[in-house]
Amino acid sequence: MTMTKYQTKPLECWQKAKELRLNYFKSVMTAKQDGKLLAMVDSGSFLELPAGLGDDYVPFEGHPYGASVGGDPAFSQRCVEATEARGFARDMCAYTRNFWGSMFLNEYLYGGEFPKGEFAIWRSACESEGKFYQLVRDHMDIPGYALDFPLLPGQEKDEDVLDYVVAQLGACIKWMEKVTGRTFDDEKLLKAANNHFQSTKIWAEICALNKTIPAPLDQKTIYTLYFPSVALRHMPETLQFYKEVLAEVKDRVANKIAALPVEQCRLWDDGIPPWYFLGLYRYLEQYGAVVLGSQYTYALHGAWEDFPDGSWAPARLPQERGMPMKTREDILRAIALWYEEKPMIRAMALPEIKSRQLLRIVQDWHADGVMMHSNRGCPGLSFGQVENYLALQKAGIPTIIYEGNAADKRELSEAQVIDRIDGLMERMGIKKLRG
Numbered sequence: 001m002t003m004t005k006y007q008t009k010p011l012e013c014w015q016k017a018k019e020l021r022l023n024y025f026k027s028v029m030t031a032k033q034d035g036k037l038l039a040m041v042d043s044g045s046f047l048e049l050p051a052g053l054g055d056d057y058v059p060f061e062g063h064p065y066g067a068s069v070g071g072d073p074a075f076s077q078r079c080v081e082a083t084e085a086r087g088f089a090r091d092m093c094a095y096t097r098n099f100w101g102s103m104f105l106n107e108y109l110y111g112g113e114f115p116k117g118e119f120a121i122w123r124s125a126c127e128s129e130g131k132f133y134q135l136v137r138d139h140m141d142i143p144g145y146a147l148d149f150p151l152l153p154g155q156e157k158d159e160d161v162l163d164y165v166v167a168q169l170g171a172c173i174k175w176m177e178k179v180t181g182r183t184f185d186d187e188k189l190l191k192a193a194n195n196h197f198q199s200t201k202i203w204a205e206i207c208a209l210n211k212t213i214p215a216p217l218d219q220k221t222i223y224t225l226y227f228p229s230v231a232l233r234h235m236p237e238t239l240q241f242y243k244e245v246l247a248e249v250k251d252r253v254a255n256k257i258a259a260l261p262v263e264q265c266r267l268w269d270d271g272i273p274p275w276y277f278l279g280l281y282r283y284l285e286q287y288g289a290v291v292l293g294s295q296y297t298y299a300l301h302g303a304w305e306d307f308p309d310g311s312w313a314p315a316r317l318p319q320e321r322g323m324p325m326k327t328r329e330d331i332l333r334a335i336a337l338w339y340e341e342k343p344m345i346r347a348m349a350l351p352e353i354k355s356r357q358l359l360r361i362v363q364d365w366h367a368d369g370v371m372m373h374s375n376r377g378c379p380g381l382s383f384g385q386v387e388n389y390l391a392l393q394k395a396g397i398p399t400i401i402y403e404g405n406a407a408d409k410r411e412l413s414e415a416q417v418i419d420r421i422d423g424l425m426e427r428m429g430i431k432k433l434r435g
Contacts, residue, residue: 003264004263006214006258006263008261009257011225012248014221014224020232020237021224024227025110026110027058028115029108029110029111031058031060032115034056035056036056036057037118038115038116038117038118039060039118039119039120039121040117040133040137040140040142041059041061041121042061042132043061043062043063043064043230043231044123044126045121045122045125046169046339047196047234048189048193048234048335049121049169049173049189049335051191052184052185052186052188052189053176053177054182062132062133062136063095063230064227065095065102065109066094066098066407067098068109068275069098069102070094070098070274070275070407071278072109072276073276075107076276076408076409077408077409078105079097079102080407080408082100082104083098083101088100090408091376093377094377094407095377095407096128098408100136103140104139117142118142119142119143119145119176119179120133120142120145121144121146121147121172122134123146124146124147125151125345126348126380143175145175145176147165149165149339151345151346162337162340165339166336169335186328189328190325192234192235193234193334195233195234195235195236195238195239196233196335196338197317197318199233200303201303201314201317202239202242202314203226203303204303204314204315206225206242206245206246206249207222208312208314210365211366214256214258214263214290215258215260215263216249216252216257216258217252217259218260218291219269219281219293220281222293222297223297226301228242229300230300233301260288262288264288264289264430264433265287265288265290265425266290266292266366266367267289267290268361268365268367268370269297269370269371270294270371270388271372271374271385272296272378272406274404274405274407274417276407277404277409277412277414280421283421284421287425287432288433289430291371292365293365295344295347295354295361303338304342305341310360311364312343315338315341318334323337343357348380348383350384351384351388352387355391355392358370359392359395359397362395362397369399369424370392371399371420373401373406374403376403376404376405376408376411377405377406377407377411378406389401398428401420402417402420
């Protein structure tokens with residue numbers, strides 16, 4: 001059998017991606033000594049909102065930090081054990097346990113004491129998020145503000161829901177002015193919001209280019225590239241970075257520069273990975289199996305419009321929809337809609353929504369199979385996975401599920417994962433590459 005060999009080369013934007021990540025965690029560590037405003041902000045929440053308080057605002061976000069701790073198994077185990085020693089269950093959000101444990105130990109992964117913010121804001125968008133920062137607020141003895149975030153499917157088109165969210169955001173701004181003594185600047189909010197809208201739309205455009213055969217990117221690379229959309233999506237440097245990434249990936253597509261030199265099969269990845277065992281993607285490369293991405297990396301903060309048939313397209317900017325951006329309420333309404341439309345969030349509400357999405361994604365991204373991480377560390381994203389698995393099986397799509405935990409190494413058997421991968425490859429008739 002003759003195999004097509006594609007040209008490969010390192011990403012030119014790779015170093016900048018690493019620098020953005022490193023500089024972010026460093027800025028959290030040095031915020032207080034630099035005289036900056038450090039806020040404890042839920043990464044799934046309205047990250048750009050405190051930007052109206054000043055250009056010195058630095059968000060300390062729980063999920064990217066919890067994931068990073070998960071990548072250091074020795075420190076992670078100390079953190080989760082510190083959380084469990086205080087009576088918290090082992091089957092709750094692993095990111096939360098890592099973050100809380102680091103806070104309880106008063107140790108920051110990147111050195112020194114655990115940073116303390118001046119206030120906390122968070123939203124309730126899953127089982128744990130509602131309590132995540134409530135405990136942070138109480139432990140640090142700082143002011144905190146909780147935002148309610150409805151999740152009913154179809155609500156993104158409900159004006160009453162948008163009115164409800166906008167009213168909360170407006171009240172939160174007044175609360176932040178009170179607890180910080182600062183005057184809120186709507187122009188700074190608008191700049192941060194526009195950076196967010198454009199950077200997350202461009203990230204979706206980048207991910208859409210992975211429909212190409214051969215795929216220009218693979219999942220392990222995407223994990224590094226998507227970080228700014230999570231932690232820094234409101235910053236101008238993130239927008240500039242994604243413009244550069246988009247140009248580079250378009251060039252790779254035009255010149256058939258591939259993620260892997262041999263692409264024998266294409267897989268879709270469902271769920272959060274075990275951060276301490278990213279070697280599973282290297283193992284898949286032995287089969288010439290390119291992992292295209294996941295809803296987690298594409299849509300956690302990529303901006304998509306979700307259509308009734310399950311297909312996705314990069315979202316239109318508020319300005320492209322004719323939405324005004326002249327008043328504070330205009331800006332907050334655009335922000336509320338941008339968050340409410342996230343297809344990944346709505347898929348957490350009903351398994352059939354996610355099944356429909358998965359079936360269309362497999363079609364549109366030309367995936368040959370699916371691997372699913374039954375992640376005990378995130379009940380929200382694991383909800384309905386058995387139903388999703390059955391829907392994929394019914395459609396004749398080769399699929400495996402492996403059990404584990406995104407950020408707690410005690411919950412995963414690496415041997416089981418490798419065995420499941422081997423079984424999937426055998427079922428698909430894919431053999432390991434020679435030499």
